[in-house]
Amino acid sequence: MKRLDLRLLRLIKNSKGQFIAITILVIVGLTIYTALSTAIVNLEDTLNYYYDEKNFAHIFVQSTKIPESALNKVKKINGVKEVEGRVVFDIKMESDNSDEKVKARIVSISDNSSINKLHIVDGNEIETKNKDAIVIEQFANARNIKINDTIKPYIEGRIFDLRVSGISASPEYVYLMEDEQSLLPMPDKFGIIFVSEEFARQNFGFKDSFNEILITVKDKEHMDRIKDQVENELDQYGIKRIYDRDDQLSNRMVTEEIIGVKQMSSTIPVIFLGVAAVIIAAMLSRMVRNDRMSIGVLKALGYSNMSILIHYTKFSILIGLIGSIFGVILGTILSSSMAKLYAQFFNIPMLKFKLYYGYMFTAISLSITFCTIAGIWGARRVLKILPAESMRPEPPKQGGRVFLDKATIIWKRLSFSWKMVLRNIFRNKKRFLFISSGIAMTFAITLMPSVLNDASKDMFDSHYSEFQKMEYNINFNVPLSINTVNEIKHIIDVERIEPKIEFPFEIVYGNSKMATNIIGLSSNTEFYGFKNMNGQSIDLPSEGIVLSEGLARFIGVQKGDKIKIKTFIPNKDDVYVEVKDIIKQSLGTNGYMNIETMSNELLNKNLITGVYIDSSDDVKGKLENVKNISSIQSLQDMRAVFEEFMGLMMASISMMILFAGILGFAIVYNSTVMNIAERRLEFSSLRVMGFSKHQIFKIITKENAVMTVFGIILGIPLGQFMMSSLEKTFSIELYTIDMSPTLSSYIITAVITIVFVVIAQLATYKKINKLDFIEALKNRIS
Amino acid sequence: MDNDVLMKVGNLSKKYRMGEITVNALQEVSFEIKEGEFVVILGPSGSGKSTLLNILGGMDKPSTGEVLLRDEKITDYSDKELTNYRRDKVGFVFQFYNLMANLTSKENVELATEICEGPMDIDEILVDVGLGERKEHFPSQMSGGEQQRVAIARAVAKNPLLLLCDEPTGALDFQTGISILSLLNKINKQYNKTIIIITHNSPIANMGDRIIKMRSGKIIENSVNPNPIEPERIVW
Structure with missing residues (x-):
């Protein structure tokens, strides 16, 4: 091995804490990237495959009543491939628990159905046409419905006993939600029941007619034209709604989730790599400054600028390489279970999983690019070091009065150590700004989940008590x-x-x-x-x-x-x-x-x-069985739904806090370690003068405290900026999140940030303990 | 040029600009050094001797004037050529040794020889400087004198035409300083290496073949010493 590389390895060994902390950032970032990207692209593939396999409709028409004969007219429209009619009604289900309100959508299927084909996971097709039903898998699982069980739908004021002949998944209800107003799927409260066309027609009064039409097209390019033509053709029958796959609720929710995850998979890694890059640049620039003399020697020995620059940049390239390899491996391992989880969550009964090497390649090159640029940027001072000058000791830093000295009233009241702390801070503005902005970043990132939590609570409060006030x-x-x-x-x-x-x-x-x-x-x-x-x-x-x-x-x-x-x-x-x-x-x-x-x-x-x-009356009890009332929603119902939604939200919030913690720790730990390493001589002088380790630690603590406070103040506008960009990302047409942080979320975030600083600070206590002050003073070797 | 002239310095001047003041670190300095000479440049601090050494070593560029090594005009060199020059032609020994802290003594020497052409046998050199047993030690495990020996080994192992030593004994006690000087003397004789030492310590001058005295950026005396004394006889 080249001796210069050996030096690098030993350099890394000496600063392994920092090296590991930065590498973990890269690993976390790239694990997220690889896992999410691979999982989501597989989910997308699977979904498309599932849709193709089951011949998922392209156009959906809802109407009051369309005669069967009209279907032929639709079929003749240029570009239409297949047309099928069906009868669909939302009904109430009889439940053992009378307080519970369970609804279902009855969907008719014919024997020769070729659009929106079912995927039977258990049991069989409908055998006895007016007795059998197939239940959607999510509903069956949530309500523990088994094959041959009896389900009791209310149809036109009458309870029917239907035998469950099969349990099935459906491309149409990958995401099982009642309507656009629902917050999330409630598979125990709303399900799909597939019945024979004969049964539906007979009991809903649709002889030779339908109330929904499914259409597939030959070429998706002509979707809009076909939609318009279908609408013209069927206008006379009263169309309630005509929409294509893009607006189909289940598909839209899944697609939105896919878009959301894709966004996340590209932003989170960039945040992590960005933070890693900033730390790397800062760390290397300090390293180069401390190694000034060594660099001079290397130049005197005949090493070129380029080879010394590469020497230092290798430090960051190594981080990028190790980080990305581990990240890609971990991400790949995670990706298949994540894809499985997604497929399960969305009730897609199949999974086509394959590895996408492109993402691995992107991950590795992204990480190496980030780290290399950060490394070169951080080490660029190498070029400016003149060998002849670097041999001489650096001139002492300019010491002088800081502006606070002039505020004599305050200054006089400060203790000696506070004076020293403040002078130190004001004389090393760059270092001060670096650490403070690290803390500011931690604060801002931690603020996000906290605000998101508040925001969703607010969303509920403002929607259900200020906006909609009905009980x-x-x-x-x-x-x-x-x-x-x-x-x-x-x-x-x-x-x-x-x-x-x-x-x-x-x-x-x-x-x-x-x-x-x-x-x-x-x-x-x-x-x-x-x-x-x-x-x-x-x-x-x-x-x-x-x-x-x-x-x-x-x-x-x-x-x-x-x-x-x-x-x-x-x-x-x-x-x-x-x-x-x-x-x-x-x-x-x-x-x-x-x-x-x-x-x-x-x-x-x-x-x-x-x-x-x-009303304070028993609204549900009294109105439930009244004819023509299809649904009664109470504030309580909404609250229950929302709490479930919050539960899901909390899971992702804790993940984000964990990420923020990793970031915060890496930032604060690295900057404190650098701070101490750089000031070995100063601390050693203090030790010689009789300061105890404890007193030195106190000085650092005071400095950190000042920087933390400043960092938090700096973090407030930064957090607000991140909030407003996050608000744009999170607000889709279905909901709008108002993310203005409250005082309490600021306080909670500040406390969390301080905890991160304290933990990182404790980790550096060891370094001060180990400081051999005589050695540091005696030796000028670097 | 005479065949035995190794280095020729002509009208070398160096001006530093420090804010509004211009410092004349070197003023019209000229001299010649012969192959195998042991040269001592003597002068108080601020006399310009370090500046001169840095220019000779290709670490700095003069304002005017020229330096010729054999027939090569190094003052015309580009940065890249200067790097190559430092790599292959000269070896430096510094006052504060300047070893890489996280490399062993042998590795410190290898750091230098790895990039140059035709280096000497490292183990042999380490034995010659008296560190045969301490090859695997790190600088922090060695005394100042030992560290300086490593630094000398590092400079010699490159097999340079010229060894430049900047106050090599400046940080050492008397005894150790003498031993370093006799090591340099041995290297001068044994390997026939041209050595330039700069120092402010006048007794050291007595061991040189040529003594150049400097003051305020000028050479005030350039003499050949007919009877160089053994380092062991130097006293200060």
């Missing part, structure tokens, strides 16, 4: 007359009741469009608290529409613009309305209109689709 949200099966409000008042005691219309439309602005529910509310509604983007309360305007911020952002519309509301109701024309305002809404996307204006302009008659109620 119960009741939906009807079919639009009913406005008089229903009075009928309900007869059944239960209500403190307040308001009618509502909630209906799906497509909102179009320029080239963007989005299918969403528009909600019609009484003009003086007590159940909604609308706030505009400036946080001012506003009333629902009598004309025009207000949009939730997520929706406005998604279609790129501003206050005052005119949007088109595309209706699927037969014989109704599309309507243009003005966006009167954009309102804050953290969960879901909606448009809101005055209920009268809405029914006049968009609907046929004086019909409502549900009511909002405040």
Whole structure:
């Protein structure tokens, strides 16, 4: 081995704590990168394979009733490959526990179904057409439903006993969620039951007709044209909604998750590598400064600038290499179990897993590039060292009064050691800034999960108590007359009741469009608290529409613009309305209109689709079995869902805190060790003068305390900046997170940061203990 | 040029600019050194002797003037050529030894020989400088004198044309200093190496074949010593 390399290895051995700390950062970053990238690309492959295998539909049409004969017209549209009709209804399930509300979606399948084919994991196909059913796997698992069990759906006011002939997965319900308003899947509360076409038609009254159509196309390029043509063709039958795969709920959730993970897999490693790079650069620049004389000697011996620069850069390349190799290996090992986990979470019954060498290559080259650049940057001072000058001892640092000296009133009151501490800090501004910014970074990173935690709690509070204030949200099966409000008042005691219309439309602005529910509310509604983007309360305007911020952002519309509301109701024309305002809404996307204006302009008659109620009566018990009521949601239900959601959230939050901890420790530990190494001579002089180890440690502690406080102050704006960029990443059209940190999250974060500093500080105590001051003073060898 | 002239220095000047003041570290210095000579450059601190040594060793460049090594004009060298010059032609010994702390004595020598052409046998040199038994020791395990021996071995092992020693005894006690000087003397005789020592310690000058006295950047005396004395007889 080259002697210079040997020197490097021994150098590394001497600073192994730092070397390991930085390498761990690289390992963690690249493990995350490799594991997530590989897992997610495999998930994507698997999903696409699953879709192909099961012939997942491209276009979905929901309608009130479409005759079977209309299917042929659709089939003739240029580019359409296959067309199938089915009957789909959301129904209630009879449950042993009367307090429990379980719902299911009945979906009909025909014998020769070729679109959205099921993947039976247990049992068989439907054998007896009016007795058998197939239950979706997630629901069966959550409710412990077995083959040959009996399930009891309410259909048109009647309880049926169906035998479970099979348990199946479906490409359509990879992510099993009831609708867009649900926060997360509740497989024990909502499931899918597949029944024979004959059974569904007979019991829902759909002889020779369907209420949903599935279409596959030959070429996805022509999707929009085909959609338009299908819509024209079927308009007369009353289309509720027509959407393609991109808007299909399950697919959209999975796709969004994939996008989210992809984003994470590219940002987290960059943060880790970036921090590692900053530490490397700082460390090497200090190393080069301390090695000034050795570098002079090397140059005197005839080593070229380049070979010395490479010598120091190898330090960081080695970190990059070791880190990336371990990271890639760990990441690869993790990736297959992560892919399995994802496939399970999304209920994809198959997994096509293969290794993508491209990601490994990217990981290694990314890490080496980062480390090499950081190394060269840190060691670049090598070039400036002149051999002749480096032999002479460095001139003493300029000592003088710091500006605090001038503030005599304060200065006089300070103890001697505080004076020394402050002078030290002000004279070494660079070092001070480095450590402080390290602490600031730790603070900012730790702030994220803490704020995210607060934010999601706030999201719940603001959505369910400030935005939506109703205790119960009741939906009807079919639009009913406005008089229903009075009928309900007869059944239960209500403190307040308001009618509502909630209906799906497509909102179009320029080239963007989005299918969403528009909600019609009484003009003086007590159940909604609308706030505009400036946080001012506003009333629902009598004309025009207000949009939730997520929706406005998604279609790129501003206050005052005119949007088109595309209706699927037969014989109704599309309507243009003005966006009167954009309102804050953290969960879901909606448009809101005055209920009268809405029914006049968009609907046929004086019909409502549900009511909002405040009541202390037994609303669920009394209304549950009332005909035409399809769902009763209470605040309690929402809270339960949200708590489950929070549980999932906490898991990822703890992960992030762990990451922040690793980063924080690496930053603070490295900077403190460098600090001590650099000041060996100074501390040795103090020891000779009679300072005890303890006193020196106290000086360092005081310095660190000042830097920590400063770092935390610096971390606040940095954290806020990171928050606002995170806010943009996290806010998708389904929900908007408002991430303004509260005082308490600042305090918690500050405490955590201080803990990191203290731990790192303790690790350096050993170094001071070991300091051989006589040796340090006597020897000028480096 | 005479065949036995190794180095020729002509009108060498070096000016440093320190803020608003210009320091004339060397002023029009000229002299010649013959092959195999033991040269002592004597002068108080600030006389310009270190600057001169640095220029001779290719570590610094003069403001004007030239230095010729045999027929090569090293003052015209580019940085790269200077690096090669330091690598193959000269060996340095410093006042504070300047060994690499985390390399053993043998490895310190190898650090130098690894990159130069035609180095000498390292083990042999280490025995010659009296460190045959201490090859595997690290600098921190050795005394100052031993460290300086390693430094001399490091400089000699490269088999350079010229050995440049900057106050080689400056950090050592008398006895050890003498032993280092006699080692240098031995190397001068045994390997026929040209050696230039700079020192402010005038008794040392008596062992040189040529004595160059400097003051304020100028040579005030350049004489050949007809009777160099043995280092062991030097007293200070």
